[in-house]
Amino acid sequence: MADITAKYLGDLRVECVHQQSGTVLVTDAPKDNNGKGEAFCPTDLCATALAACAMTIIGIYGRNHGVDVTGTTIEISKTMSANPRRIGKIEIIFNMPDREFSEKEKTM
Template sequence: MSTATARYAGNLRTEATHTASGTTILTDAPTDNHGRGEAFSPTDLVSAALGSCMMTIMGIVAERQGLDLTGVTYDVTKHMAAEPRRIRQIDVHFRLPATLSEKERTILENAARTCPVALSLNPEIEQDVQFFYEN
């Protein structure tokens, strides 16, 4: 079975449907590349996937350690290169509880950096991953 099916909806927009759940994602070309920017662009999805994958893997590890990461937030910023047009860098900045011990921090940070998306991206894409511990 396929992971997703998709169709071109016209006007530089696609509609992808997750086969197992039926969830739909729209994409739109960004405003700096002939689009309307009314939905995630495909490169936005790649960047968001990196942050989501890192958070998911940290969540799996946290559950094993008896930690609750509910409410942890992160920001993802994509930087494009012009020639050829491609993702040059993805910044992922996590905000986690200051109450985590040094050992817990190390375990979670390593988990994030070794998520499947991080390991699958072209090594030419710089991944600037930072962790901020706040109350």
């Protein structure tokens, strides 16, 4: 059985279902690529997944080493390139909570 299923809804929208949880996510093409821009576009999800993955790894480290990173926020910027259209750059800024982190914790 697939982990995720996706169905094209028409009008450049895709409904994705996470089979284990039943969570539904709809994507839409961005306005600058023939869409309405009313939901995450697939490349937004790619950039978001990268940041969420990195934050999950930080969270695992924190949990395993007694470092509370709850409240960390992430700012994600994605720049598209052309010919062919693709992600050209992803910038991720982690805003850590206002806590005293040791130099070792900051390095990790």
